[in-house]
Amino acid sequence: NAGVTQTPKFQVLKTGQSMTLQCAQDMNHNSMYWYRQDPGMGLRLIYYSASEGTTDKGEVPNGYNVSRLNKREFSLRLESAAPSQTSVYFCASARDRMQGNTIYFGEGSWLTVV
Amino acid sequence: KNQVEQSPQSLIILEGKNCTLQCNYTVSPFSNLRWYKQDTGRGPVSLTIMTFSENTKSNGRYTATLDADTKQSSLHITASQLSDSASYICVVSARVRNYGGSQGNLIFGKGTKLSVKP
Numbered sequence: 001n002a003g004v005t006q007t008p009k010f011q012v013l014k015t016g017q018s019m020t021l022q023c024a025q026d027m028n029h030n031s032m033y034w035y036r037q038d039p040g041m042g043l044r045l046i047y048y049s050a051s052e053g054t055t056d057k058g059e060v061p062n063g064y065n066v067s068r069l070n071k072r073e074f075s076l077r078l079e080s081a082a083p084s085q086t087s088v089y090f091c092a093s094a095r096d097r098m099q100g101n102t103i104y105f106g107e108g109s110w111l112t113v114v
Numbered sequence: 115k116n117q118v119e120q121s122p123q124s125l126i127i128l129e130g131k132n133c134t135l136q137c138n139y140t141v142s143p144f145s146n147l148r149w150y151k152q153d154t155g156r157g158p159v160s161l162t163i164m165t166f167s168e169n170t171k172s173n174g175r176y177t178a179t180l181d182a183d184t185k186q187s188s189l190h191i192t193a194s195q196l197s198d199s200a201s202y203i204c205v206v207s208a209r210v211r212n213y214g215g216s217q218g219n220l221i222f223g224k225g226t227k228l229s230v231k232p
Contacts, residue, residue, distance in 0.1 A: 004157070040224060041224060042118065042203070042221070042222030042223055042224050042225070043158075043203075043222040044222070045220070090157055090158075092157075100145070100146050100163060100165060100207075102160045102163065103148075103160070103220075104160070105157035105158045105159070106157050107156055107157045108155070108156065108157050
């Protein structure tokens with residue numbers, strides 16, 4: 001019963017490097033999300049995908065791009081990493097975009113940009 | 115501005131004791147309120163979701179209350195266990211058409227870090 005799976009778990013990047021965080025869910029959910037969590041702050045939405053084929057910006061989208069590859073997979077790409085992107089990234093999914101649905105989170109990806 | 119404030123920031127209690135965590139919000143219009151548990155190094159896990167019409171909801175030893183009039187919620191943990199040591203996050207959903215269609219805008223609190231000591 002995997003739920004939401006994220007890779008990699010840990011990554012260190014140099015400033016300017018690019019990388020992609022992968023996320024997959026096995027719950028047949030329509031909606032998927034990417035959040036970042038920084039010390040002393042609540043989780044903030046980066047991008048989300050209400051359904052396969054659609055993506056929308058969240059609260060903090062600058063410096064990121066996303067791809068909803070299929071219903072299961074939603075990737076987050078950092079084209080040119082900056083130290084301000086050092087954070088813990090969480091992928092999440094929900095049955096659909098209707099309010100009140102439980103949102104299930106992955107285990108997180110710890111990213112350090114030096 | 116929509117905000118979610120949690121108190122205390124951190125709390126230490128002895129195993130077996132009860133505790134109550136607080137959440138105050140200024141989110142409007144209100145849709146629902148959720149409590150999540152986040153173990154160190156893990157992702158948040160849902161404990162409860164409450165809508166406007168619900169004022170209490172239980173999940174095992176966890177009981178959440180909601181007063182939509184005063185915009186306050188509490189999470190009560192009964193007979194605490196060592197495994198309850200975690201951060202507890204209050205999340206309020208605003209009924210606004212941000213971030214795509216009818217999806218509510220989730221506003222996350224900063225969490226309360228609970229440590230249960232033997």
